[in-house]
Amino acid sequence: MAGAGVMAIGAWTLNEKRSYLSLLPSSTFAVSAGILIFAGSLVIVTGFLGCCAVVREQKAGLVAYFSLLLLIFLIELVAGILACVYYQRLSEELKQNLNKTMMENYADPGEESITYSIDQLQQDFKCCGSNNSADWQYSAYIHSPASGNRLVPDSCCKTVTAACGQRDHPSNIYKVEGGCITILEQALEDHTLIIGAVGIGTACLQLIGALITACFICALVREEEEDEYSQK
Numbered sequence: 001m002a003g004a005g006v007m008a009i010g011a012w013t014l015n016e017k018r019s020y021l022s023l024l025p026s027s028t029f030a031v032s033a034g035i036l037i038f039a040g041s042l043v044i045v046t047g048f049l050g051c052c053a054v055v056r057e058q059k060a061g062l063v064a065y066f067s068l069l070l071l072i073f074l075i076e077l078v079a080g081i082l083a084c085v086y087y088q089r090l091s092e093e094l095k096q097n098l099n100k101t102m103m104e105n106y107a108d109p110g111e112e113s114i115t116y117s118i119d120q121l122q123q124d125f126k127c128c129g130s131n132n133s134a135d136w137q138y139s140a141y142i143h144s145p146a147s148g149n150r151l152v153p154d155s156c157c158k159t160v161t162a163a164c165g166q167r168d169h170p171s172n173i174y175k176v177e178g179g180c181i182t183i184l185e186q187a188l189e190d191h192t193l194i195i196g197a198v199g200i201g202t203a204c205l206q207l208i209g210a211l212i213t214a215c216f217i218c219a220l221v222r223e224e225e226e227d228e229y230s231q232k
Contacts, residue, residue: 002202003047006076007040009198013191019120020184022113023101024093028086029188032195035079039072039199043206046072050209054216059224062217069210073203080199087192094185099130106153107141119155125187127180128156128173135179 013033021030046068053061105111106118122128129135129152136142136152150165156173157164164172176183 002205003040003043005040006043006198006202007037009194010034010036010040013195017188017191019117019124020188022117023098023121023184024188028082029192032079032083032086032192032199035075035082036195036199039075039079039202042068042072042075043202050213057220059217059220062213062220066210066213066217069206069213073206073210076199076203076206078199080196080201080203083192083196083199087189087196090185090188090192094181094188098181098184099135102130102135103139106139107144107146119153121180121184122153122155122174123160125176125180125183126158126174127176127183128152129179130181131179132177133168133173133175133179 010033014030014037017029021027024030046065049061049068050065052058053065101114102118105114107115133152133156136156141147141153142150148163148166150163151168152165152173154160154163154165156168158172158174167173
């Protein structure tokens, strides 16, 4: 159950924020979520093997189960620590890179994924520009013929229609204090904290399981020794 929960959290995190991953300069966020998915699937398989070993009282199986629990503990601990470390530098990364990406890469040939991510970001979070809508006046896209005299991309509009970005009045486009950086930062921080908490919390659960398994192995060893002694 814990494994399924961990895997679900990792998958949910990647699915919820996959549109914005191309806007992040590092892959730490995606790696942390990916580690949780891998660890969760490993926990499910290991749990099944552990149940079989306990039912049959197989010492070799329990030793293998104990070793796998320690491995999972380390994997999930790494995912949790990565998420916590990334949480500390997320704000700085976004401030340094999101505005640059919007200004230089939006609507560039070959940058379709970034263009889609920025459009999705502005529509999903109802924001315009990295800090505010005025940021777009410095973008390469707005100064190019491809903009069609737009002042902002159409994805800034409250109701998206063809060439609606030619008018940047507050009645037409989103004017959010702090821009998209503030909203995206908060959303990613929330997900990063969830990844960290789930990773570290489940790692502790695996450690407890490993300790209980070690006690059970010791009990089986004592039982075998007592059986041998009684037979003598």
